[in-house]
Amino acid sequence: MSSLGYAASPVGSNQSADQHTRSAVHDDVTPGEIAVGVIIGRSSEYFDFFVFGIASVLVFPAVFFPHFSKLNGTLLSFAIFSIAFIARPVGTAISMAIQRRWGRAAKMTIALFLLGVATVGIAFLPGYDSIGRTAIVLLALFRFAQGLALGGSWDGLPSLLAMTAPTGKRGWYAMIGQLGAPLGFVIAAGLFAYLYGTLSESEFLSWGWRYPFFVAFALNVVALFARLQLVLGRTYTQAMQERELEPVSVTRLIDEEGGHVAIGAFAALASFALFHLVTVFPLSWISLYSDQPITEVLLVQMVGAVCAAFAIVASGKLADRFGRRNTLGAMAVLIGLFSLATPLLLSSGVVGHDIFIIVGFVLLGLSYGQSSGTVTANFSPQYRYTGAALSTDMAWLVGAAFAPVVALGLSSRFGLIAVSLYLLSGAVCTLAALGINRALESRESAGAD
Template identity: 70%
Template structure:
């Protein structure tokens, strides 16, 4: 068995399947095209979410919560930020039903249209000063819409790409889709850094912050056509069907293989916990409790994202040498050790902040590069498509969705040691899940 969106057992007949598909159509099916489609699709999704995350620190506290302190306003923005991760599993359930009835192309079109519409709608968001609490309600609705849409963007392309991997290159193929995270962050952070540095504070809060949301809509349109070109083609549809990459109901997966969903989610928890603790949370903490400028922080994070991209690619090489699960377990240990340095680094001024950001991004790249679907090979063939999506949804919800809110809230009240505990708990959960999974495999072998 193999895990969708990540590692897969080698499929000896992949090339022959491609040849067979070509016999039916004139389309040129190559793993390279699938890889491009995967990266474009994932980058657009991450860009949308990073734009919202950065705006939750720089814009929404002043725009929507001027009646609160900066801390409380940011916490409220982070609470809204988390709603998308709560809605995502619901979106997955709805989208699987849509795909079963109307097809993969219809599902993807509806999901990306909803995602783009909600993101563009945020660009027109009024302020609390002009319409009162209606502005907050509007943002809540749009954010939930983003989460529902993201649940429908799973198209099976990462799985199809993974299935073309030779046995000795499973880790390399697994990391390709994960490159969308640093690409999306670099684009989002660069736009905000340029706008914030070029405009006055009044101009930025009035209209400057809206441009990244318009750009997100444009990127979604490009991503939609790039992905539809692949998933609606007859040759790709045949390959997806041959590999049993078809949806089943979420209730059926939970009933029959819910344990595998949980193990798959917790096995990736260390990586997902670090995800927003290296991107969104430190921006909020440094802005409020440090003298470091916002543009400098964003610039350091952009450098960190490039390092993360390199680390993601390195993770593919390392995983092919020592095994994906061994790498994920080793990185959980390193993330646990890194958690103890969080209070010291974030309390050491600009130099400490920069070290935290750069080291955090490198660890994130090495772990996140192999985090997706590492143990979802446990799923039987008919559940692998939906099961992988649910495992990812749960990992995002438990590990990343509430991370900025919890980390900022607890650190503001109890100190940065609370962030250490949060990150350490994710590492412990990963190690425990990997251990449980290994025991299950030994028992069944």
């Protein structure tokens, strides 16, 4: 989730744009502070998205699609959920242009401000019963804005951590930013579990569900100031410039190294496909076809998210010992095997549901911990910053954006075998992309010899 300046002008026009603001920052930024900034930033972003995802199951079908069945209302909510992932690469393209013109600080301020405004807009949004279809249109627009903002919030911190990692520790440093996912989910699920469990249904649907979106706005404000302090620091700025981690045009990237973007997107597909199939999808399936209490499901998912956090940490150790690509490939195989057990587990009652969630979260942690930037070394230095951002955007779009709506829609019609096939296809795509990447590297090595 990176960009680079032109070789002839490594700092680009953003250097003068940021010069005055950086002069007010006197303290150097340590690697530990960068790691904290990565986790804070990613946690706030993931919290935003998980709040919307959970609300797509528990709130939006009743508030915005009351005239549809619960299944169709949930499918429509998931369709709106996917809009942000469509908008995300667009946001990346726009934000790279903003950074080249006005600097990194301006880009991030605009992105996080837009994210906050969109989130608060959803919190205040009247339901269908009040303003009719306008409510649905506004919900979709706010969701699109969230996607634009997330695409624009790329700060390059994970890339910087990976590139400055000590020898043999790149996998460990690469997993740090991924810890924001389970942390964001635990906070979002815990908040919804509390509100859903303590309020009456009418209270929850009229005003209770809005509180998580207000909390998301508050977290965005905290994240904005924490990350701005980092990106304006002299140590951070110098390190980014020395490694040419500055933006280039997305069109130029596609023209020159679009193949690497495609490989980068598909290399992480198994992990990204699993992402929403263990977080958002189980909640929808169980709420529609099981009597298991929603608060209980959310609590089990919170336990799963904690397990995922430990698995993400473990992925760093595994990657440093066996290689990041080998680790990601091995996890794709395990995800493929897990997909075969999915129909049995999700049709086996509470125990099966819980096993699916816990095991799924562990596999997610092991794979997602190394999914970011596994093949970004393929990019030429001047394209690595933007290449990392756009590859991740495309992985989200291809692997995760439509997972909830496709999995729920197909499984409700053809059975849970559809979920199994969807997840299996992601594992196959990951193995194929990693194989292609390995073959290209071998060919380049042979050519160099």
